[in-house]
Amino acid sequence: MIKILMLILLCFVGYSMLQGMINPKPKKEKRGWMSRRQPRSSEGEQMVEDPQCGTFIPLGDAVSANIKGKQHYFCSKKCLKEYKKNHK
Structure with a gap:
């Protein structure tokens, strides 16, 4: 009985490996906030302050807007x- 179970397990593992070689899964793209990140240097990245809430964020993660000729x-x-809305 154990030999049959081991044989079934071995066949399943072999089948899975064969399927992986024949039909490899494509790598998924990262989505969400990680996908818009820019590569960073070893020195780090410039931090900018959100004028609305005062939070400091890396420049590459910030949402930028040109308001009244000034970049925020x-x-x-x-x-x-x-x-x-507050600065019309």
Whole structure:
């Protein structure tokens, strides 16, 4: 009985390996906030302050907007909308 179970297990492992070689799964792209990140240098990255909530965020993660000719950086689209609403 144990020999049969071991044989079934061995066949399953062999079948799985064969399927992996014949039909390899493509690598998935990262989605969400990680996908927009830019490569960082060994020195780090410049930090910018959100004028709405005061949070400091890396420049590569910030949401940027040009408001009244000046570049502003926000931690989220929500802060950007609130800033625009408060500074009409």
